[in-house]
Amino acid sequence: MVSGGFRLDLLLETAYLARSTYYYQLKQLDGHDKDKEIKGEIQEIYYEHKGNYGYRRITLELRNRGFVVNHKKVQRLMKALGLRARIRRKQKYSSYQGEIGKKAANLIQRQFKASKPMEKCYTDVTEFAIPNSTQKLYLSPVLDGFNSEIIAYNLSTSPNLEQVKAMLDQAFTEEHYENTILHSDQGWQYQHQYYHQFLEDRGIQPSMSRKGNSPDNGMMESFFGILKSEMFYGYEKTFHSLEQLEQAIIDYIDYYNNKRIKVKLKHTKISS
Known part of the structure; x- marks a missing residue:
């Protein structure tokens, strides 16, 4: 039972809230948030890069700053903080005007990586x-x-x-x-x-x-x-x-x- 005399399971079902989520949020309210520091860093990185960094780049930047953290935790914390990376839109300009000059073979064949500069x-x-x-x-x-x-x-x-x-x-x-x-x-x-x-x-x-x-x-x-x-x-x-x-x-x-x-x-x- 919770305050007001209602059963917890009924309240959770009505609110479409998982029991684990309820207790997690309750813990954050009642006690010290062990992720407070890393959440602050995540928000700082996110806004510094104008919302362009997703959880993978934020994870790498956190590691650069000395945090030991995996991408799944960063993804979870970003979701809890309501942070989402900007979505790209596609708009293509084409300079193709037909076969008007000399063409070349495709030497890259989608093997984009290079082993040295200017290769x-x-x-x-x-x-x-x-x-x-x-x-x-x-x-x-x-x-x-x-x-x-x-x-x-x-x-x-x-x-x-x-x-x-x-x-x-x-x-x-x-x-x-x-x-x-x-x-x-x-x-x-x-x-x-x-x-x-x-x-x-x-x-x-x-x-x-x-x-x-x-x-x-x-x-x-x-x-x-x-x-x-x-x-x-x-x-x-x-x-x-x-x-x-x-x-x-x-x-x-x-x-x-x-x-x-x-x-x-x-x-x-x-x-x-």
Whole structure:
């Protein structure tokens, strides 16, 4: 019986509450919460990363801070705290304009991981549109498959050849590269003579996804998905100009490279 003369089992059944949950909550009210410190850390990490970290990344960050904890406990505590990671939305820009130039074989074959820096690199273009501007912004990055770092990028209001030229010059500064692959889709930029000549002059092997097969460029697709879900989707109306959006993208790439935890790399944070 509980206060008021009602049977506990009837109250729990009426409230659709498990007996174990009832006693757990009662314990938290009556006594010291042994998870108080870790809950505070979880909330701090969650809000520091603007709700973009799920339980796996929060678990890794907690371990970086010296906590011995597994992901299942973090998942349970996040649920109790009402914390959920933001969900990604998909929106794909395509630069494919047919077979207008030179294509390349798919050398990656979805084997994305690299054993050393600059062994497997990836590129693509994505589009940003905001209500407060009639223009759009295009991001063209190069991602290193060894550690998922963005090693070069260019932002432009037009996805033209000059954008790709600037990106290539920034990414590949050496005169020659040994066993380096640059993978892309079949966009017109990557079929252009200049693109292929640039790679050939530096010993870089071009590689291309099959037509209409986004998963063939999975690492680049993943980066774009993370980028947009964490700093763009849901925030479109907060950008009052393209210049403000451009600075937000620059800031995010710096955060992504230097602070955001890469789950596959476990405790490692990318350093520039």
